[in-house]
Amino acid sequence: xxxxxxxxxxxxxxxxxxxxxxxxxxxxxxxxxxxxxxxxxxxxxxxxxxxxxxxxxxxxxxxxxxxxxxxxxxxxxxxxxxxxxxxxxxxxxxxxxxxxxxxxxxxxxxxxxxxxxxxxxxxxxxxxxxxxxxxxxxxxxxxxxxxxxxxxxxxxxxxxxxxxxxxxxxxxxxxxxxxxxxxxxxxxxxxxxxxxxxxxxxxxxxxxxxxxxxxxxxxxxxxxxxxxxxxxxxxxxxxxxxxxxxxxxxxxxxxxxxxxxxx
Amino acid sequence: xxxxxxxxxxxxxxxxxxxxxxxxxxxxxxxxxxxxxxxxxxxxxxxxxxxxxxxxxxxxxxxxxxxxxxxxxxxxxxxxxxxxxxxxxxxxxxxxxxxxxxxxxxxxxxxxxxxxxxxxxxxxxxxxxxxxxxxxxxxxxxxxxxxxxxxxxxxxxxxxxxxxxxxxxxxxxxxxxxxxxxxxxxxxxxxxxxxxxxxxxxxxxxxxxxxxxxxxxxxxxxxxxxxxxxxxxxxxxxxxxxxxxxxxxxxxxxxxxxxxxxxxxxxxxxxxxxxxxxxxxxxxxxxxxxxxxxxxxxxxxxxxxxxxxxxxxxxxxxxxxxxxxxxxxxxxxxxxxxxxxxxxxxxxxxxxxxxxxxxxxxxxxxxxxxxxxxxxxxxxxxxxxxxxxxxxxx
Numbered sequence: 183x184x185x186x187x188x189x190x191x192x193x194x195x196x197x198x199x200x201x202x203x204x205x206x207x208x209x210x211x212x213x214x215x216x217x218x219x220x221x222x223x224x225x226x227x228x229x230x231x232x233x234x235x236x237x238x239x240x241x242x243x244x245x246x247x248x249x250x251x252x253x254x255x256x257x258x259x260x261x262x263x264x265x266x267x268x269x270x271x272x273x274x275x276x277x278x279x280x281x282x283x284x285x286x287x288x289x290x291x292x293x294x295x296x297x298x299x300x301x302x303x304x305x306x307x308x309x310x311x312x313x314x315x316x317x318x319x320x321x322x323x324x325x326x327x328x329x330x331x332x333x334x335x336x337x338x339x340x341x342x343x344x345x346x347x348x349x350x351x352x353x354x355x356x357x358x359x360x361x362x363x364x365x366x367x368x369x370x371x372x373x374x375x376x377x378x379x380x381x382x383x384x385x386x387x388x389x390x391x392x393x394x395x396x397x398x399x400x401x402x403x404x405x406x407x408x409x410x411x412x413x414x415x416x417x418x419x420x421x422x423x424x425x426x427x428x429x430x431x432x433x434x435x436x437x438x439x440x441x442x443x444x445x
Numbered sequence: 446x447x448x449x450x451x452x453x454x455x456x457x458x459x460x461x462x463x464x465x466x467x468x469x470x471x472x473x474x475x476x477x478x479x480x481x482x483x484x485x486x487x488x489x490x491x492x493x494x495x496x497x498x499x500x501x502x503x504x505x506x507x508x509x510x511x512x513x514x515x516x517x518x519x520x521x522x523x524x525x526x527x528x529x530x531x532x533x534x535x536x537x538x539x540x541x542x543x544x545x546x547x548x549x550x551x552x553x554x555x556x557x558x559x560x561x562x563x564x565x566x567x568x569x570x571x572x573x574x575x576x577x578x579x580x581x582x583x584x585x586x587x588x589x590x591x592x593x594x595x596x597x598x599x600x601x602x603x604x605x606x607x608x609x610x611x612x613x614x615x616x617x618x619x620x621x622x623x624x625x626x627x628x629x630x631x632x633x634x635x636x637x638x639x640x641x642x643x644x645x646x647x648x649x650x651x652x653x654x655x656x657x658x659x660x661x662x663x664x665x666x667x668x669x670x671x672x673x674x675x676x677x678x679x680x681x682x683x684x685x686x687x688x689x690x691x692x693x694x695x696x697x698x699x700x701x702x703x704x705x706x707x708x709x710x711x712x713x714x715x716x717x718x719x720x721x722x723x724x725x726x727x728x729x730x731x732x733x734x735x736x737x738x739x740x741x742x743x744x745x746x747x748x749x750x751x752x753x754x755x756x757x758x759x760x761x762x763x764x765x766x767x768x769x770x771x772x773x774x775x776x777x778x779x780x781x782x783x784x785x786x787x788x789x790x791x792x793x794x795x796x797x798x799x800x801x802x803x804x805x806x807x808x809x810x811x812x813x814x815x816x817x818x819x820x821x822x823x824x825x826x827x828x829x830x831x832x833x834x835x836x837x838x839x
Contacts, residue, residue, distance in 0.1 A: 188646060191642060191643070191646065192643070192646050192658065195639055195643045195661070196657070196658065196661040198639070198716065198719075199661045199662060199664070199665050199716065199719065200661050200664065200665070202673060202676035202677055202680055202716065203664065203665065203668055203672070203673070203676060205676060205679065205680060205686055206672065206675065206676040206679055209679065216684070217679045217682070218679075218682070218684045218685065218686075218689070219686060219689065258464075259464050259465045259468055260465065262461040262462070262464055262465065263461065263462050263464070263465035263466075265458075265461050266457075266458045266459065266460070266461030266462030266463075267458075267462060268458070269454075269458065271454055271455045271458035271459075272455070272458050272459050272462050278462065278466070280829070281469070282465070282469070284473070285469075285473055287773070287821060287822070287825045288473075288477070288818065288821065288822075289776070289777025289779075289794060289814075289817055289818065289821055290777065290779060290794075291777065291779050291794040291797045291798055291814070291817075292477070292480065292777070292797070292814040292817055292818045292821075293473070293476060293477065294798070294801070295480050295797060295798075295801045295807070295810045295811060295814050296475075296476030296477045296478075296479050296480035296811075296814075297472070297476040298801060298802075299476070299479050299480060299483055299807055300475055300476045300479040301476075303479075315472050316472070318468075318472075319468075319469065319472050319473050322465065322468075322469065326465075351454075376667075376669075379669070380669040380670055380671060382670075382671060382780055383779050383780065383798075386798070386802065387798075387801070387802070397669070397671050400671050400675065401671060401780065401784070404671075404674070404675055404678055404784050405783070405784060408678065408679075412675050412679075413675070413679070415672075416669075416672040416675055416676065419668070419669045419671075419672045420668060420669075420672060423667050423668050423669065426667075427664075427667050
């Protein structure tokens, strides 16, 4: 009896968590203009709309531009900082490590209001660089955390071995440390891209009509006139997420294999 | 990393840290400071009407304002070419006392359309009322103001300068804060109610079952927030899956109102935030030695008693950090209430966004933002203390 209740509860929570994601997938392929079941027939019309309708197509391109810019900027800044924090060689390392996580904590609307006022004064509001900068602020914590984790996982003895064999420090860094940290850098980059792709709130505040991203376009479509194009976009997001998640898991397993400390 | 002498390594580390520190200083800290200063700064009258400001500070508030301040105001209007700044002045004064918009428009054209001394009481009778001059004097008092911060808490200064509560009809920020905390509290309770037993279940099984349960938690976590909100929007509609299933089964005869109300917001937010509850509890539970519960039971405690006196106290830390994480995230939520909620379910973030983008009232947006930020940081400080010595963070 108790066991049956446990199983039932488990199934209920798992379906609560997963069902909404599964329900939305087939609706991307409906030929109706309504987002409801049963689906009258299969069609590609909403995917067609996604890639041909001007508003959607431009928003996809904008997301790719902003996402790439954010990924590059956040990965470079975050990786450098994680390297700088590695051996606590800088005073207040602990403080910096905590401070770098704060963009995840501060409510997005609060940051958005501040950014809008400041970016207008600085002249970067309603421009691509402005949006990229805003997204980068949010993406930074993910890069720092991922790169720091992979640096922490490196076995010091490998570096010492290289040094004892006569490699100068910069060679040890280039040939040993960096290759071992690469998986963390890559998963940080994936997180940075995903953060940018999904960002709505800061985009509402700092982007103009010309920088409307896919997430922003989805937000106003749900708000103003919901159409099955939303489900098609969601299909792309979910398949994209699964691919990115698989890459991340693969990269992580590589990190663990290559840098696992011998027992 | 070149060189290898300790000092050079310190320098190299500092150099690598520098770009990010500068970047976040410029684009994370500075925006927040800008928002804070916007909330307390009130420079338009002082900046645009310098002569009036000086006259107002010397004014005794007893003599007719039109005499003492009138000519200074006329001079200031004639000296100003910046129409936008003058517009800001009008807006600022009108928000302090209604009627200023038409009064100032009339005065502007009268002052600009004439030269020499001008008696403002002939332009508009209202200038005889010292209330208008007091409003100007109050605005000219200082470049800084506590007006927005007081208004954010439903207080204001009366003409004598003391603080009083605004009538409930004029301002309902307290209601919105209360609503934000109520919704966040409900979501947190729902997350504990579902998340704690679920984490216990995941910790008690092994192998593929545990992988499945944890995968079910992680997959939504990795999925776009917008997609999850869209999915709930579709599910909760009148013609959505939930209603059509219930209608089909004959349980209800009318579609249940699930969208654009409190229930929908709580369901969708619980879905979004549940992983943040399950993961910290799970990581605490798997750290508890598995033989404690059997030990308690072998000593005669019932299952429930063993849970109450052994497992629950040991796992409370996980519950507390999960609850803090969920509550802290929930009070700043914008997207889910904006899309799933009705007008009566909008939380504080929506009101801030409304002031900022809807009415360009940066001062109020900033003041409400300060309160939200302070609440969030206070909760985060507690969370950080609670988790800093153990790997509980998600």
